[in-house]
Amino acid sequence: MNADVLIVGAGVTGAAIARELSRYKLRILLLEKEAEPAFGVSKSNSGIIHAGTQNSPASVKGWLCVEGNRLMREEIAADLGLNFVQCGQLIVIFDLADLPELEKIREEGEELGVKGLELKDRAWLNANEPNLGPEVKAALLVPSAGIISPYRFVYALVENAVKNGAELKTSRKVSAIRPLEGGGFEVVAGGEVFRTRFLVNAAGLYADELSALAGAPTFKITPRKGEEYLLDKKREHIVNRIIFPLPSKTSKGILIIKTSDGNPMIGPTAHDTPDKEDLSTSDEGLAEVLAGARRMAPSISKSDIIAYFSGLRPVSGKDFIIRHEDSVPGLINAAGIQSPGLTSAPAIAVMVAGILKEHGLGLEPKEEFHRLRPRPVHLFQVPLDETRRLIGKNPAYGDIVCRCELVSAQEIREALKRGARTLDGVKFRTRAQAGRCHGGFCTTRIMKIMQEELGFPVTAVTKRGPGSELIKDERK
Amino acid sequence: MAAALAARAAGVEDVLLLERDQHLGGILNQCIHPGFGLHHFKEELTGPEYADRFVKQVEEDGGIEVSLRSFAVKLTKDKELSYLRPGALEEVKARSIILATGCRERTREMIQLPGTRPAGIYPAGLAQKMVNMEGWLPGREAVIVGSGDIGLIMARRMALEGIAVKAVIEIQKTSRGLVRNVVQCLEDFGIPLYLQHRVSMIHGRDRVEKVLVVKVDEELKDIPGTGFEIACDTVLVSVGLIPENELLEMAGAEIDRKTNTPVAPEVNLTSVPGVFACGNACKVYDLVDWVTRDSGLAGKMAAEYLGSLK
Numbered sequence: 001m002n003a004d005v006l007i008v009g010a011g012v013t014g015a016a017i018a019r020e021l022s023r024y025k026l027r028i029l030l031l032e033k034e035a036e037p038a039f040g041v042s043k044s045n046s047g048i049i050h051a052g053t054q055n056s057p058a059s060v061k062g063w064l065c066v067e068g069n070r071l072m073r074e075e076i077a078a079d080l081g082l083n084f085v086q087c088g089q090l091i092v093i094f095d096l097a098d099l100p101e102l103e104k105i106r107e108e109g110e111e112l113g114v115k116g117l118e119l120k121d122r123a124w125l126n127a128n129e130p131n132l133g134p135e136v137k138a139a140l141l142v143p144s145a146g147i148i149s150p151y152r153f154v155y156a157l158v159e160n161a162v163k164n165g166a167e168l169k170t171s172r173k174v175s176a177i178r179p180l181e182g183g184g185f186e187v188v189a190g191g192e193v194f195r196t197r198f199l200v201n202a203a204g205l206y207a208d209e210l211s212a213l214a215g216a217p218t219f220k221i222t223p224r225k226g227e228e229y230l231l232d233k234k235r236e237h238i239v240n241r242i243i244f245p246l247p248s249k250t251s252k253g254i255l256i257i258k259t260s261d262g263n264p265m266i267g268p269t270a271h272d273t274p275d276k277e278d279l280s281t282s283d284e285g286l287a288e289v290l291a292g293a294r295r296m297a298p299s300i301s302k303s304d305i306i307a308y309f310s311g312l313r314p315v316s317g318k319d320f321i322i323r324h325e326d327s328v329p330g331l332i333n334a335a336g337i338q339s340p341g342l343t344s345a346p347a348i349a350v351m352v353a354g355i356l357k358e359h360g361l362g363l364e365p366k367e368e369f370h371r372l373r374p375r376p377v378h379l380f381q382v383p384l385d386e387t388r389r390l391i392g393k394n395p396a397y398g399d400i401v402c403r404c405e406l407v408s409a410q411e412i413r414e415a416l417k418r419g420a421r422t423l424d425g426v427k428f429r430t431r432a433q434a435g436r437c438h439g440g441f442c443t444t445r446i447m448k449i450m451q452e453e454l455g456f457p458v459t460a461v462t463k464r465g466p467g468s469e470l471i472k473d474e475r476k
Numbered sequence: 477m478a479a480a481l482a483a484r485a486a487g488v489e490d491v492l493l494l495e496r497d498q499h500l501g502g503i504l505n506q507c508i509h510p511g512f513g514l515h516h517f518k519e520e521l522t523g524p525e526y527a528d529r530f531v532k533q534v535e536e537d538g539g540i541e542v543s544l545r546s547f548a549v550k551l552t553k554d555k556e557l558s559y560l561r562p563g564a565l566e567e568v569k570a571r572s573i574i575l576a577t578g579c580r581e582r583t584r585e586m587i588q589l590p591g592t593r594p595a596g597i598y599p600a601g602l603a604q605k606m607v608n609m610e611g612w613l614p615g616r617e618a619v620i621v622g623s624g625d626i627g628l629i630m631a632r633r634m635a636l637e638g639i640a641v642k643a644v645i646e647i648q649k650t651s652r653g654l655v656r657n658v659v660q661c662l663e664d665f666g667i668p669l670y671l672q673h674r675v676s677m678i679h680g681r682d683r684v685e686k687v688l689v690v691k692v693d694e695e696l697k698d699i700p701g702t703g704f705e706i707a708c709d710t711v712l713v714s715v716g717l718i719p720e721n722e723l724l725e726m727a728g729a730e731i732d733r734k735t736n737t738p739v740a741p742e743v744n745l746t747s748v749p750g751v752f753a754c755g756n757a758c759k760v761y762d763l764v765d766w767v768t769r770d771s772g773l774a775g776k777m778a779a780e781y782l783g784s785l786k
């Protein structure tokens with residue numbers, strides 16, 4: 001197959017680029033090595049749409065973050081039917097001697113164009129964040145920060161890109177890249193060969209290896225691990241905004257995060273690791289996260305924890321690497337997309353489109369670009385009267401599969417129609433298995449629905465792709 | 477079912493029995509081992525046989541309307557209950573409500589078991605459902621974390637299916653399960669039980685590959701130098717049950733945060749008059765016979781409550 005632009009990696013970066021380019025008359029191909037989009041870094045992060053503060057005005061990522069935040073608030077959330085909540089954030093200090101640090105964050109934020117920054121004293125905090133502990137002395141309020149479900153953001157971008165003509169191919173690990181005489185590349189992935197004029201590398205943790213494969217070994221990615229711990233929904237109102245301490249050299253610190261599904265989250269740690277596959281959590285990480293969070297909100301306890309995970313930030317130096325590699329004409333890297341990559345992705349996409357244009361790709365707008373994507377139904381988000389109307393339309397909305405998160409058989413089927421192929425894919429799209437019982441009750445039912453809808457045997461049902469089958473054998 | 481039948485016997489005319497599953501009997505249906513009914517029926521039955529005796533009585537009783545695949549989503553303190561079933565959202569106002577919603581299993585997450593999150597980690601009850609209800613074998617080499625009864629029963633069940641059960645790891649000094657289960661399910665099958673040990677790490681990217689085990693001291697702290705590895709593709713977690721009382725909470729009843737049970741002076745009572753909780757939703761029982769006994773009492777209490785309204 002021939003493409004004008006072949007994008008490697010269907011994380012938030014690749015997905016946003018695919019959607020941005022799908023506005024134009026182009027053949028776009030998005031290749032992903034995993035069984036589904038959003039199974040890399042983009043599935044395990046804090047889900048914060050950062051305002052742009054805590055970045056140097058001299059950085060590229062600072063500007064992209066502010067612009068990504070604006071795009072989310074003003075366009076993307078509404079266009080793609082996302083459950084974005086602009087809850088705002090507070091950066092707190094434990095010692096008034098640190099006020100100058102907060103001042104500096106404010107000044108740098110304002111230089112980047114972040115609006116509405118305000119210093120708040122303890123009296124204001126008492127009235128607005130009553131669960132903050134006595135150690136907290138003052139805070140900087142950042143109103144434009146918000147939260148989102150990171151994987152549902154990626155799914156929405158991919159679905160909309162596909163709706164607009166981009167092609168997605170999963171289980172296609174790019175294993176060889178050959179520059180062609182006269183320009184362009186031949187790309188081998190999952191046993192198939194593709195040809196493309198431009199190659200965009202959005203391969204997350206593996207972007208260094210991919211760039212090297214294309215002939216530009218110009219940087220190295222070091223994973224920086226972050227462990228995160230989700231709390232019970234019963235603690236939903238522990239804080240009203242996202243709470244940050246002052247940032248350290250390597251991270252924004254241990255936060256108390258609101259999530260768009262209601263469960264508060266605490267984390268993430270930030271420790272470099274040599275292993276790109278190491279997604280383990282540890283006793284030490286848990287202790288560090290609990291201590292950090294409890295300093296800000298002492299009522300948080302270990303028994304509030306209902307789930308946890310870790311993610312790896314693809315770090316290469318201090319900033320993002322977004323550039324055309326002049327040594328390999330036609331190769332554009334969107335690499336080193338550490339935090340705030342989730343926020344910045346829509347702005348990165350616009351920037352990448354600009355670089356492509358600069359290097360000769362014609363960007364002619366399509367007559368019709370489908371900007372809007374209908375919001376999928378989630379019973380847990382709608383009032384009972386709406387549920388009644390939905391059941392009237394389709395009885396299967398009344399057939400509840402996941403009791404903890406109230407997910408119906410119809411929602412599972414829709415998730416499969418939208419591209420879910422694994423249990424994690426179903427979970428990320430619908431929340432089925434994401435509640436208190438962690439799938440104890442609903443897993444077998446979901447597996448049977450997958451068997452019916454996708455037509456494969458139950459022994460082929462996986463958690464997240466080949467090798468993660470749930471069932472080893474069927475009883476004779 | 478015991479509560480419904482007892483309420484009828486005590487004179488209640490109209491009983492609606494809601495069940496979210498497609499059959500009555502709840503968790504008993506997957507407990508195909510014997511050991512049920514020794515006290516109540518004075519004979520040894522399997523779980524499904526025990527349940528079946530009640531299903532028959534319920535079916536024969538003209539005053540009990542059974543609604544299956546019916547999922548209660550909302551309960552108010554005025555006993556207005558909304559439930560979903562395929563094709564309908566129903567709303568009923570009852571004069572008394574009995575919640576017999578059972579337990580869910582405590583999970584890996586609740587004990588913050590460290591490590592990766594590959595396929596192959598199952599709550600023991602889910603593994604039981606897979607094997608006994610669906611005929612699916614979840615793995616080939618298993619380690620069981622926690623010595624709750626479901627875990628012990630599953631150790632034997634898997635051994636019988638030819639799955640190598642390599643160890644049961646229990647952090648406490650004694651098993652959490654019944655002594656008879658330790659003897660019949662572990663000792664008789666030569667399955668080692670490691671008391672005062674914990675799993676300190678789960679390894680594996682896509683599927684479980686091995687676990688690390690370490691001995692702990694009196695304060696449950698790791699004893700350095702005692703760690704060892706067990707290769708396995710499956711980890712079953714059997715670390716106890718928690719009553720499911722989310723509906724009761726919605727109705728405004730007082731709930732004990734630690735045990736997730738209703739706060740009340742007497743068994744089956746809740747802080748909302750006319751709303752009762754029985755069986756494992758009221759407290760975690762170790763024998764179904766006692767569940768039946770106390771649930772029967774709950775049916776009677778509901779009948780008396782209705783009488784007091786007249």
Ligand SMILES: Cc1cc2nc3c(=O)[nH]c(=O)nc-3n(C[C@H](O)[C@H](O)[C@H](O)COP(=O)(O)OP(=O)(O)OC[C@H]3O[C@@H](n4cnc5c(N)ncnc54)[C@H](O)[C@@H]3O)c2cc1C
Pocket residue numbers: 008009010011012013014015031032033034037038039040041042043044045046047048049050172173174175202203204205206207210224225226227228268310311312313337338339340341342343344
């Ligand atoms: C703990 C943590 C918390 C974070 N919190 C936030 C936050 O709150 N807000 C925020 O804005 N950002 C946050 N981030 C950063 C954000 O998650 C990342 O910047 C972003 O997800 C990176 O997306 P990506 O698409 O570049 O990478 P990925 O999502 O990793 O996508 C890359 C994709 O490329 C695929 N791929 C790799 N190699 C190949 C190949 N050879 N062939 C085909 N496909 C390939 C991978 O499978 C993967 O799907 C956080 C990160 C972490 C780890």
